[in-house]
Amino acid sequence: MIDPPKSVRRFAVAEESRFLSHALIAAGLPEADAGAVAEAMLFADLRGVDSHGIVRLPSYIRRLRAGGINPRPQIRLVREADATALVDGDNRMGHLVMRHAARVAIEKAERHGVAWVGTRGSNHAGAAACYAMMPLARDMIGLYMAVANNNHMAPWGGIEPLLGTNPIAIAVPTLTEPPIVLDIATTAISFGRIRNAADAGERLPEGLVMDYEGRSVTDPAKADHGLLLPIGGYKGFGLSLMFSLLGGVLNGTATGRDAVNIENEAVPGNTGQAIMALRVANFAAVEDFKRRADKVARDIRTSKPMPGVGEVRYPGLNAHRTEEERRRSGIPLRTSFAASLDKLAAELGIASLAPL
């Protein structure tokens, strides 16, 4: 194998940031927008959401160049009330649409206690936790849901792919513990993990992927064309459906049978998201609440592990530790992927990404 999973190089955070910005500027984004997208992509790479960071750069660049994403859009609030807004992203980079939506939600929640902002005309926005965590700095809880553009999941009992991996992220502020942050897809496995299994020559467990006859697929090479199964059977299907209704249909985006196939890179995906910000001070003294959240986090961390498990972890703890480690030691990228970035850099006329 040319590229075993462990063949990685490390890259400094500042250097990856520089490279992402320059690449996006070369693809037509204004400088400030490029910086903001770079920051959101770095967020994913720092917190270990490796499938949603720099690894997406080549496809973003292709879509920007083919016209599938608008580099110079007119983003606007289509509808607005005290505690709600609907953002039309005008097919801007999803990271920018969502950053804007999250800021609107936070401002509105500051005044009214809670706010819900939906987006349409949006695009892939990277790691879900990135937006759910934005309200934390203002002592708010964040909740984010997104409609994935590609449908790889069937309704429970069916075999027609009508739903995406539609993720949810929820972030809760703490005092001294790392924040409690859940960021999950509603499918039992992601294509990233399927590819990892293929690379490692491992079979997949039963019940994660099925073929179009409803039979379980355990060969990762065949899983690429299979249907992803939801978490908890009909429960995960129901969650995915609800997130597509709240994050998509409500906002006027294309979903289900009407979803846009974004394999054509010139076609806007019209995807959607939703973010809610909930102001802690409307329910409790902020420090009291954070202390109680700390205790919840600590009670989990210090709870009795299963035989063979070193430590019980709460959602967000591992991502926090990964970020600390990667800020110190750099972000690991596969050698083969890093080489492909060199080619991209040459095409865009920018300096290559230099390893540590």
Added chain:
Amino acid sequence: MIDPPKSVRRFAVAEESRFLSHALIAAGLPEADAGAVAEAMLFADLRGVDSHGIVRLPSYIRRLRAGGINPRPQIRLVREADATALVDGDNRMGHLVMRHAARVAIEKAERHGVAWVGTRGSNHAGAAACYAMMPLARDMIGLYMAVANNNHMAPWGGIEPLLGTNPIAIAVPTLTEPPIVLDIATTAISFGRIRNAADAGERLPEGLVMDYEGRSVTDPAKADHGLLLPIGGYKGFGLSLMFSLLGGVLNGTATGRDAVNIENEAVPGNTGQAIMALRVANFAAVEDFKRRADKVARDIRTSKPMPGVGEVRYPGLNAHRTEEERRRSGIPLRTSFAASLDKLAAELGIASLAPL
């Protein structure tokens, strides 16, 4: 076996309603409150959430009589802002606390577009969908989450029961299709289903229940003392945790290691819930949205089923059909349970529940 699962009798809706009201009045509830609780309990029995309807009556009555639930409380808004409120239920019946909270949320969402109301000092409120569906009549989406009082789930990787079956319900209005309504626990199986498997002499599938050493339990007789496993491994654990933070910790209720053991029927449980109402008209023309929701529902219903599956169903469809059938043919209750209600009726000095 004295009571095989199929030994049931049917009871008319009006008669069950009468019986529930009279029993609750006899246990000390004011007449209007008794009627409202009866309605919420009937909701569960009509929609097939059989574990959350009349089957709970004996335990509610025991708690009301032992002082664990307050029949004559002072319910009040502890905190209130434009779009948020915190309700202290003063240990009232959970159904009444939540009905009040949902009404407050709906009124606030009417004015501000979205509202979030939390509860504390609450109790078991029955079927989650009951509250998530209240906003539907006002063309709003409802979202409800609750903290289950008893901890039967461990954090992922752990074996200490720190979490409950913490459910979520989301309801979306439609035009001609039955509304899309998800109502799920975050555990992979409920004790109700475990008891059904025991009654039927069936083994449980792997991965639903484990013992305190982390070993899978498939004998339903042993599962009663086991730990329930979450949907999707760490994902369902994360969801359960988040619902306990948003529905409980934020509102100042007892959760995790501090949860109240409500096996002592004289002790208030101080449980919590949260409800959000989201006004559709703030995002789309209401009829347009409902038409799109109808199409989503229909696309699922008419999608290609797996071999062996008759029809693909969306969440809420089955419950709707069950309600139609039970309104016509009566609510089925196990003969042995119905007999136990006769004893309860005698104790309370009310007329027995008369079968059809």
